[in-house]
Every structure is written in structure tokens, then in C-alpha cells.
Amino acid sequence: MEALWFALAAVMVAIYVVMDGFDFGAGGLHLAVARTDSERRQVLAAIGPYWDGNEVWLLAAGGVLFLAFPKVLASGLSGFYFAIFLLLWVLILRGASIELRSHLGDGMWRSFWDATFFLASTLAPVLLGAALGNVLRGVPLGADGWFALPLFASFSPRGELGILDWYTVLCGVTALAALLHHGALFLAWKTDGEVRERSVRLADRLYPALVVLWLAATVATANLAPQIFRVLPGRPLAWLATALLLAGLAASWAARRGGRDLLAFLGSSAFLLGVLAASAAALWPVWLRSTLDPAWSLTALNAASAPHSLRVGLYWWPVGFVLALVYFTILFRLHRGRARAAAEGEGY
Structure with a gap:
């Protein structure tokens, strides 16, 4: 039961990164791909139907942790307080900027x-990537199950x-590069005209940077957390994720070069899912590894809720998940095709 809920929590996080990731990527690139007011409204029109719904997956991930692994959620919220505070403000400002931008015509x-x-x-993306880095490397978790980290520390190895x-x-x-590339491919798929052409060019330029950064992060992780790589030979799921x-x-590169925009975007989605799935498979059963003493780590086995709670939650989780899938299927179906800027005074 603990393994199943560990996997479900990882699935929620992975879906959130893929879904809200293209919103972050489009936002990070919109000043580069959209030069005029009309083009910027076209970018907003491309992500407009999705961005607020995509945040639901983050809430779902938090809900799964609250239900199945409350000790992990409590320790993580406390130890990563500063970063979570910043992330919440970033999400608030992201939403406010999308909704308020076109309320006035003033330049x-x-x-x-x-x-x-x-x-x-x-x-x-930088904050989310840093969070994954802390989980992979470990945190100074004490015997009482709590830790504290400063927001900034020494940049010496x-x-x-x-x-x-x-x-x-x-x-x-690395996460920023991955999501910028993801967002560029999304815009190439969902827009047309100059915005699409600039997005295609940026996707081509971001790809080699992403590969180099991903390899560098992988090597750094192997040096700082070798135990993750030592367990890989015995974990087929990790190899499948890899x-x-x-x-x-x-696929994202080959499809992009072939002009198949949707397939390129799906390839990028598969890459993100694979990275997170491989990380989860290699970490199992550890949620927060203690760098002070491995015995103090919070795992899916020692931090899970009571078996009754896990069983009851399992009755309701599929219902919510299927409803969310149906909603997003209808949403993408309704908004198929390429986005165009709304007329002045309408929409985004």
C-alpha cells in the first residue's frame, strides 16, 4: 500500500511539471517570441485555457502527501519554508499578471x-528544480524528523x-532550460505566424543547452548521492524511466526538425516524465534522506498514514483522477488548433 501511494504522489508531481511546465516555459519566453502587443496576447491566448487548471495538479500532489505521508509534508513545509513562501508568491504574481495585463490599455x-x-x-522552474535537487541529495534531517535550511548557502562544493x-x-x-524548451515546443504547436517561427528557432537553440545541463546535473548527482545510482541495476522501473x-x-529533436510540432511537444513531455519517474524509482522508499544519519530519513515505510486511511483514500483517488482526466481531455479538444490574439478589449 505504501509503494502504491508513493507512486501516486510521484505521478501527481510529474503531471504537474509537464502540464504547468509549458505555461512557465511560454511565460519565460514570451518577451523573446512576442514583440508586439498583439503577439503577446497571442501567447497568453495559447496558455489561457490551461494555466489555472494546471495548478490543480500541484494541489493534488499536496493532497496525496497530506493523506498518505503527512510527516513528510509537515517536515518539508517547515524545512523548505523560505522556498515555498517564494514559490507561492511567484504563482500568485504569475496569475495576477495574466489576468490584469489587459485590463488597461496603458503601455x-x-x-x-x-x-x-x-x-x-x-x-x-528554478525553485522547483532546486527542490528536486534537495530531495535527491538529502537534507540535514534530525532524529526528531525536522530540519532547517537557509535560503542561500555557500556556493563552494x-x-x-x-x-x-x-x-x-x-x-x-537545468529545470529552467527544460521548461523553456518545453514551452517553446508548446508555442510552436499552438501558435502561428512570427510567434511560431521565433518559438521554433528558440527551441532549436535551447535543445543543446538542455542536453549539456542535464548531463552536468546527472554527473553532479552521481557524485553527491551515489547511493541513488548504486540501486539502479536492481530496479527495472528506473531503467524503463531512463x-x-x-x-x-x-523524439523532441527529431520531430522538431521534421516539422511535427505536436510530436515534438509530446517528446518533451516524455523526457520530463522520464526524469521524474527515474528519480522516484531510484529514491524509493526514501522521501527525505537525512545527510546526518540515513537511519533518520523519512521514507514511505516509516512516515505513512495508518493502513485504514490509505485504504479509504484509495477508494476516492481514482474518482478524482478520472474526473480531472476527462476535464483536460475536453479542454484540449475544445481548444484544438492554433491560438490567435483576441480582439482589443476581449480575452487576454
């Missing part, structure tokens, strides 16, 4: 919210740990 007003949208969409240090920033920048991410990485 300064729109430029302010455009800049806010860009900054929020850029910072969110031998310095103290922090929410943002050399390794977690590397993971954050095959998925490599296939997705190759």
Missing part, C-alpha cells in the same frame, strides 16, 4: 505585467547545504 501598465509574468515564469547552493542552483537552471527520457529527448 506602462502592460509592460509592468509583462515583466512580472516573465520573472514569475522564470523563477518558478564543500560549503554548507542550503535551499539554493551550487548543486541545487544547477538543478534549478529509456523513456532518452527516447523523449531524441
